[in-house]
Amino acid sequence: MNKIILIIKREYLSRVRKKSFIVMTLLGPILMAGLMMTPLLMDTSDSEAREIWVCDESDMFQTQFEDINDTHFEFIDLDIEGAKEVFNESETFALVHIPKVDSASIDALESSVRVYAHKPMSFSNQRLISKNIENVVESIKLKEEGLTREVLDRTRADVELNTIILGESGTEKSGSTEIAMGLSMAGGFLIYIFIFLYGAMVMRGVMEEKTSRIVEIIISSVKPFQLMMGKIIGVAMVGFTQFALWIILTFVISTVATTILVEPTDLSVSELAQGTELISQELQNESGLTMVLNQLDQMNISFILMMFLFYFIGGYLMYGSLFAAVGAAVDSETDTQQFMMPITIPLIFSFIALQTILENPDSALAFWCSIIPFTSPIVMMGRLPFDPPIWEIGLSMVLLIIGFIFTSWIAGRIYRVGILMHGQKVSYKILWKWIKQS
Amino acid sequence: MKVLEVQSVSKSYSNHKALDNVSLSVAEGQIFGLLGPNGAGKTSLIRIINQITMPDQGEIIFNGSKLNGNHIRHIGYLPEERGLYKKMKVGEQALYLAQLKGLSESEAKKALREWFQKFEITQWWDKKVEELSKGMAQKVQFITTVLHKPKLLIFDEPFSGFDPINANIIKDEILQLKEQGTSIIFSTHRMESVEQLCDHIALIHQSKKILDGPIDEVKEKYKEQIYKVNFSSTNLDFLNSLPEHLKLISKNSHKAEIQIQNESPASDLIRFLLDQSDIKAFEEKIPTVNEIFIRTVQEN
Numbered sequence: 261m262n263k264i265i266l267i268i269k270r271e272y273l274s275r276v277r278k279k280s281f282i283v284m285t286l287l288g289p290i291l292m293a294g295l296m297m298t299p300l301l302m303d304t305s306d307s308e309a310r311e312i313w314v315c316d317e318s319d320m321f322q323t324q325f326e327d328i329n330d331t332h333f334e335f336i337d338l339d340i341e342g343a344k345e346v347f348n349e350s351e352t353f354a355l356v357h358i359p360k361v362d363s364a365s366i367d368a369l370e371s372s373v374r375v376y377a378h379k380p381m382s383f384s385n386q387r388l389i390s391k392n393i394e395n396v397v398e399s400i401k402l403k404e405e406g407l408t409r410e411v412l413d414r415t416r417a418d419v420e421l422n423t424i425i426l427g428e429s430g431t432e433k434s435g436s437t438e439i440a441m442g443l444s445m446a447g448g449f450l451i452y453i454f455i456f457l458y459g460a461m462v463m464r465g466v467m468e469e470k471t472s473r474i475v476e477i478i479i480s481s482v483k484p485f486q487l488m489m490g491k492i493i494g495v496a497m498v499g500f501t502q503f504a505l506w507i508i509l510t511f512v513i514s515t516v517a518t519t520i521l522v523e524p525t526d527l528s529v530s531e532l533a534q535g536t537e538l539i540s541q542e543l544q545n546e547s548g549l550t551m552v553l554n555q556l557d558q559m560n561i562s563f564i565l566m567m568f569l570f571y572f573i574g575g576y577l578m579y580g581s582l583f584a585a586v587g588a589a590v591d592s593e594t595d596t597q598q599f600m601m602p603i604t605i606p607l608i609f610s611f612i613a614l615q616t617i618l619e620n621p622d623s624a625l626a627f628w629c630s631i632i633p634f635t636s637p638i639v640m641m642g643r644l645p646f647d648p649p650i651w652e653i654g655l656s657m658v659l660l661i662i663g664f665i666f667t668s669w670i671a672g673r674i675y676r677v678g679i680l681m682h683g684q685k686v687s688y689k690i691l692w693k694w695i696k697q698s
Numbered sequence: 699m700k701v702l703e704v705q706s707v708s709k710s711y712s713n714h715k716a717l718d719n720v721s722l723s724v725a726e727g728q729i730f731g732l733l734g735p736n737g738a739g740k741t742s743l744i745r746i747i748n749q750i751t752m753p754d755q756g757e758i759i760f761n762g763s764k765l766n767g768n769h770i771r772h773i774g775y776l777p778e779e780r781g782l783y784k785k786m787k788v789g790e791q792a793l794y795l796a797q798l799k800g801l802s803e804s805e806a807k808k809a810l811r812e813w814f815q816k817f818e819i820t821q822w823w824d825k826k827v828e829e830l831s832k833g834m835a836q837k838v839q840f841i842t843t844v845l846h847k848p849k850l851l852i853f854d855e856p857f858s859g860f861d862p863i864n865a866n867i868i869k870d871e872i873l874q875l876k877e878q879g880t881s882i883i884f885s886t887h888r889m890e891s892v893e894q895l896c897d898h899i900a901l902i903h904q905s906k907k908i909l910d911g912p913i914d915e916v917k918e919k920y921k922e923q924i925y926k927v928n929f930s931s932t933n934l935d936f937l938n939s940l941p942e943h944l945k946l947i948s949k950n951s952h953k954a955e956i957q958i959q960n961e962s963p964a965s966d967l968i969r970f971l972l973d974q975s976d977i978k979a980f981e982e983k984i985p986t987v988n989e990i991f992i993r994t995v996q997e998n
Contacts, residue, residue: 266797274786473781477839480748480775481798680750682779693712 263482264490271465271494276501285502289509296514310353312389315343317360324396328388347376354381356389363404366397447568447641448614450503451575455607455637458499458576459583463596465491466587466679475679484676488588489668492580496573567644570657575637578664579603585671588678589686599691610635614642621646631656633663670695699726700759701850701881702747707756709742716742717753718905724850724881724898729872731896731913732885733987735995739905740885741778744852747883748775761849771800774848778855778885780839782827788838789814789823795842806845813841817867832859840868844875851875852883857891869895889988899987901994908998913987920985920993923958925967928979936974944970955983 275281310331315338316322325333331353336343340357347355355376361369373393375381399409466488469475478487586599610629617626621643629639630648636656644653677694684690702724709717716739724730734740745751747758749765758765761772782791789810796806814820817837827835836859844851853872857865872895876882884896892899892913899916901909909916929952937946937954943962947955958967964982971977985993 263798266794270794274783278785468783472784473777473779474783476750476777476779477775477781477795477842478798479750480773480777481770481795481800484750680745697712 264486264493267482267487267490268494268497271491272497275461275495275498281498281502285505286509288502288506289513292506292510293513293517297517313343313347313352313355314358315340315355316358318358318362320361320400321358321393321396324399325392326395328392331388333392344376351378353377354385354389356393358393363400366400369393369397443564444618444642444645445614447564447571447644448611448638451568451572451637451641452607452611454499454503454572455576455579456604458495459579459603461498462492462495462580463583463587464593465495466584466675467590467593470588470679470682471591479676479679484679485668485672488581488584488672488675492577492584496576496580499576564644567653568641571637571641571660574657574660574664578633578637578660578667579607581664581668581671585674585678588675589681589691590678591682595686606634607638610638614638617642621648627652631659633660636660673697700724701726701761702883703759704743704747705757705759707743707746707753707758709739709746709751709753715905717746717902719756720902720905720907721756722900722907722910724883726849726881727876727879728898729876729882729884729896731892731899731987732883732902733889733892733899733991734902738902740902741854743902744775744777744854744883744885747850747852748773771846772849774799774843774846774851776839776843776851776853776856778858780836782835782838784828785826787823788825788827788830791827792838792842792845796845799846801846809845809847810841813845817841833861833864836860837864837868840871844871848880850881850883852885854885855887856884857886857888889986889991892987896987901991903995903998906998909990909994916990917984917987920990921982922985923964924983925956925958925964926979926981926983927954927956927971927977928952929954929971930976930978934975941970952978 312331312333314321314325314333314335316335317340322335325335327333333356334352336346338346343355343357357374357376358369359372361372373390375386375389402409402412469478469487475487482490582603586596586603589599590596613625613629613635617623617629617639620626626639626643629635630643630652633656637660640648640653640656673695674691677697678686700723704720704722707717707720708715718739720739720743722730732740732743742751746753747765749767749770760769786794792810793803793806796810797803801809811820814823819834819837822830822834822838827838830838840856843853851872856868856872860868869891872882872884884892886892896913898912899909900907900911911919924947932952934949934952934954937949937956940946940956943958943960944967945957945959947957949955956967958964968977968980971980
């Protein structure tokens with residue numbers, strides 16, 4: 261037992277002290293924060309003031325076009341040929357040509373409007389123009405039908421469903437589908453990423469020991485199984501450390517970045533004040549944030565977190581030993597491909613299944629995938645917020661533990677033979693022989 | 699007192715038999731040469747003694763009791779295929795390996811300092827292994843093998859990778875360990891080092907033990923009654939017509955090798971030769987381990 265702790269300690273420290281670990285741990289959150297910030301930054305860079313010329317041959321649109329964001333629509337008094345010539349020499353962003361129509365033939369506009377531009381236009385800019393034209397055409401049609409826009413707006417409705425799950429004993433519980441789905445996806449995705457990232461790390465670690473030939477020295481002091489489990493656990497702790505640091509750093513960096521990049525330019529003090537007012541209003545209305553919090557509360561967060569931790573660790577341990585076996589079986593990274601297949605396929609399958617299962621959390625696929633240990637860590641995470649029967653959760657957990665014991669047993673047998681084998685072309689047949697070998 | 703007894707050990711892998719009913723015993727303070735061609739089963743036996751694999755049949759007795767996990771601490775093993783973690787610092791790594799053997803951190807540190815001073819490599823402590831040359835890394839491996847003062851040391855090709863000077867240093871260390879009462883199993887293909895170091899040899903060929911005994915006895919047994927003779931004259935024509943029971947093995951200028959093919963004593967040969975010519979030197983030819991090795995392997 262003492263020795264396994266020594267191994268865990270070495271596996272952990274040797275990785276955490278590596279430059280690549282420090283770089284990845286620091287870079288990860290910067291990339292993540294970057295990913296989160298890009299839309300914000302793009303938004304600001306795209307919103308520079310622009311002018312679009314409109315050549316409206318029927319003079320129906322002039323008064324009704326709205327300037328959207330910082331885009332100004334300038335109506336010019338030239339025919340289209342003249343307008344094009346002038347446009348060609350100007351630096352105007354775009355030229356819109358609305359051909360001559362009257363109220364009767366107004367439908368023709370749906371396909372006859374042309375936009376001239378110096379370079380290809382983004383989809384959002386096209387929307388800007390078409391929306392303006394659509395609005396005007398709609399207004400004209402409404403008027404013909406004797407309606408005004410105000411009337412139309414008043415008739416619109418926006419319904420948000422509040423599903424309540426009626427328990428057998430008459431208890432009511434709100435089933436908050438969106439948040440549940442978000443949570444399950446996030447949980448399943450985290451498990452998926454974690455298994456892949458750190459499973460591969462276990463595999464490389466085993467290969468390092470095998471190719472550097474230190475392994476025979478070590479297993480003359482400890483049992484191969486101890487070395488394998490020590491490595492798997494040590495790498496898991498590296499993973500926890502890295503994940504924890506990523507979460508903390510992402511939070512810190514995105515908070516700092518948002519404050520620096522967004523606040524001074526975009527939010528004046530009054531706007532900020534308005535913002536807080538809005539939030540407090542929402543809070544008073546018991547909608548928005550409070551509702552989210554309420555729903556989270558009802559889903560029994562601590563239960564889900566505990567389950568997450570169980571499936572997270574269970575899934576990793578189960579796959580980790582298989583990754584170790586692959587590392588022990590091969591001589592170089594290029595040989596890993598054929599043995600990685602049976603590991604990656606159930607993982608990718610369960611991740612894909614997770615998304616369909618969220619649509620229908622009580623289907624047969626959902627049931628079986630959440631019971632079978634190879635897919636259950638990811639899929640059961642997805643089903644948890646939909647309250648699957650307690651016996652299914654129990655069965656899935658027991659099977660995952662059995663699955664973990666089973667894969668470590670198999671992996672241990674492959675491992676102890678494989679690490680001492682060099683220069684042999686290993687096939688599945690040979691792996692099977694190793695498993696049978698006493 | 700026997701430190702290690704291997705009793706009728708057999709081991710099979712899926713496609714071949716690695717060891718077939720092999721028995722041998724190693725006494726205290728003995729250097730035991732475990733010889734054999736490639737693939738004979740030496741490594742299989744060594745791995746069984748190190749409890750890396752289990753025998754299919756037979757038993758290993760260590761220090762009077764059946765081999766078990768507590769004995770790991772008393773065995774030191776330097777495998778033929780050996781290496782270190784490349785990215786780890788030398789001192790840290792040596793400390794780790796010593797602790798895995800069961801030393802406490804402070805014991806290991808103290809012993810390591812002594813060995814590092816002895817080999818004058820204290821300045822390597824904070825170097826990464828990848829910065830060391832192959833020979834330097836081998837020195838570190840040697841230290842980690844003997845550091846915990848094992849009762850039984852197993853060296854598989856210990857001199858590979860060493861230059862002659864360092865090989866000599868290692869050889870002296872091995873002899874010193876023997877002086878201190880350590881038993882050593884020594885597996886190698888370098889017969890001259892067997893000749894210099896071993897007290898006892900065993901030869902394994904095609905998974906069977908085909909030779910076992912103290913090195914002097916083995917040599918005695920493999921003597922062929924061949925005598926090397928130096929004559930003072932170069933006229934050795936008389937050797938072409940030797941009596942029935944004598945056979946000329948080789949001859950050049952004033953030297954010859956003659957074999958006695960019956961039970962008659964060597965003094966008869968001397969007398970016979972003195973009648974023909976003057977003799978400057980007369981010596982019995984003792985077979986080298988190398989010759990014994992080749993002969994027995996070919997005979998089997």
